[in-house]
Amino acid sequence: MTLVLGLDIGSTTTKAALVAVSAEVSVVRVVRTPTPTDVTELLAACAAVARECLADARDPIAAIGIASMAESGTALDGDGRPLTPLLRWDRRVDPRHLDDLLARHPELPFMTGVPATTKPAAVALRALRAERPDLFPAMRHWAGVADLVAHALTGVRATDHTLATRTMMAGGDGDGWDDAVLASTGLAAGVLPDVRAPGEVVAPTTGDAGGFGLPAGIPVYIAGHDHAVGAWASGVRNPGAVADSLGTAEAVVRVTDAAATRAAVADGFSVGRTVDGSARTLLGGSRACGAMIEWWDAQHPADRLLDRLRELDPQRWVTSGMTVLPYPSGRQCPRPDPTAGVEIHGVEIHRDDTHPAGRARAVLQGLVLHSRWMREAIEIHAGSAATDLTLLGSLADRIPSWAPLAATAGIPTRRTTTDEPVAAGAALLSAVRAGAASPDLTLERTDVAPATAAGLDDAYRRFLETVLTEGER
Template sequence: MTLVLGLDIGSTSTKAALVDVHAGVRVLHLEHRPTPSDPRALVAVAADAARCCALRASSPIAAVGIASMAESGAVLDADGAPLTDLLRWDRAVERAHLDHLLALRPGLPETTGVPATTKPAAVGLIALRAEQPALFRAMRHWAGAADMVAHALTGERVLDHTLAVRTMLAGADGDAWDAELLDALGIASQTLPALRAPGEPAGLTDDGAAAFGLPRGIAVHVAGHDHAVGAWAGGARQPGDAADSLGTAEAVVRVAEHIDRADAVTAGFAVSRTVDGAARTVLGGSRSCGSLLARWEAENTGTIALLADEDPGRWRTSELTVLPYPEGRQCPDPDPAAVLHTLGDGDHDARARALLQSLVSHARWMRETADRLAGSPSTSLVLLGSLAHRLRAWPALAAAAGVPTRLTHAREPVAAGAALLAAVRENAVSEDATLGAQPVAPAVAPGLDDAHRRFLAAVRDSTGGGAPHRPEEGER
């Protein structure tokens, strides 16, 4: 038995996974906690979840991996005490601060591979300087969720390349902070964590790890951006592979040899590297996933129960279409004015099925646009996340697009994936090891292709004629 521990600091919940990688990848125990906004509480929650897993370990833990949401961090003083709550990726930030950043560096989205939105830390820090100058001057550290936990374990302030890129303060490879930009923003380089190359540990556990139930001397790795970690762990590592990560938000990750960053960011996609640094990725994101389902359930009680009971083999295609954009559309064809809207009339069941069909259609549109940016069709698709297990029709509807599709066995693939990545980096398991997954049989309900075409037409009509990408023959 070879045990590793994975932590996933997510937007809604923090997960810890105790994983055995001796013969395959087996999740032995999972812990879930709500993710708090207070940085001290966040570290305490991660420690409590990890400690509960460590108590279940029947042999020493070989390594620890930490993944987290991106673009979320807190301001700390010289002693590491938080001066702010966690400033999350989905917080409201005035557009004027982004405009100021782009005035300083007009080509920043193209050079970093990060779309021009208000989410990155670079924009948040400009906002902090303008709106709370005294707080900005008092800042001695900017710490993201993953590096706060890594620091509690090791005493080191470090970050990996996938999370560094998302700050918009590092180059396209995330291997160095942009000294010129930091100077223009008035940010000292030592304010930010040190950057670790792929495979390089954050450090070894020190006395602070006792709160996590761990002894000194265990290697700790910042695994990276949660969606990137899940994609890699699910086997999306080679050009042509794609992953769809379903959580509070959704992300489609497409691996490619080369991607034009300017084209990608214009379409609302981010460009980075796989967590092992071996290939390029293009990532499309949507806030409309688990969060939209929860909102829909609050207004239409019974939706999730109905969809959970749907037999994929007996799916009935809804004639309705839902534009699943309660907070605008990030990609493709970014549209901050996009709205949540149902086209057509139907009963509760028809509207519920239309919601799921449309969420799947939007993900398919993201993937097919990523294929266009990568210059080739996807050759495989892996689905990640507990939603795909809870709503049994979801994987089958995704597979109906014609790409060979698998569903990971792990209900929390990011936490398990962070553990697996740490194990690979510590040579505790083969570098080819992946989370177990099962093939998905596609849904064969009549009318699904027509429903997808109606979805694309509805998007086009809602954006004033800006036609979405329609896949060429052979891309399907």
């Protein structure tokens, strides 16, 4: 048995997982804490969860893997001190900075495989240059979230291809930075971290890793973009396989051997590679997941939506006659529409659905149907049908009906049952890369029986008719 440590710095929560690998993967301990936006506090939080997770470890740690949310980072001065708080992927950025970047590089989304939104670091850096002329000249480094933690452990500034790609400053394979894009953002050479090839170590831990409860000399790996790490660790590795990662945001990750990049990016999907670099991925993101539940709670606090969603029985499902378009802050894909909002249709016809339990069913149904739409759109861009679907993440665990409802689409469906699959997956990937585990190991999954959901296909057709009509208005 080999012990490895995984860190997952997510949008809402930072997790550490102590994982034992042998002929199978087992999670020994998990520790969680809220993710701060202050950079110093963020590093302290990562160190605290790592120390607590390792407190009872009786054997040495063989490797460390770090996964994180993408499109989030900070500017640092020459001494490595943060000049900004963590600039998160969901921050508000003036769209004119994106427009300025695209005016210089109109083909940039298609070159990088990243849709034209205000999320990537390339846009954040143009915004800093324009809005903080006092700060930008003092910047000597830009670091993503995983890169910050790796540097704290090793003293080396590096990232991986899945995170590099999401900055919109690297090529579609994420294997190097684009000099022309860097020049347009005003960056000097060396400001961005080195890009490690798939499987390449960042460096061993130094004495500074003692704050994390770790000795010097342990190899550290950037596992990569959290959704991509969870997908790979859950066995979603071969062309045709799909992962649906459900958390604060949702990501549908499709592994493929072909991708119509221009059409996919125009439709709001990202094109990249799996964390092991062996295949291409099509990724569809949506804020209409945990964020939709939070939005509903703010609008209807008496509904106690999450409690009601937990109580729904997938084998006694009653399909809602209401159609909910679950877009609290626009739609990223398919058919990107930043102006899309939450809409509820059919209330005047289906009044029995308007009590709190009925509204809960309608909200969940809208989220599941939007995910199905994303998966079907990805199939078009991949040029082939999906072979299987795996659901993972906190909401897949906390809402028992979610996976069975997804399984009604007719694709063989499984759910990852390992606790904190991204943190555990980062640990597993580090073990594989360090030569301490078989590359065939995956996290535990269980088959999902489809819900007994008469009328759900009809509800999906109504959903598509409604959302496409809404887009034409």
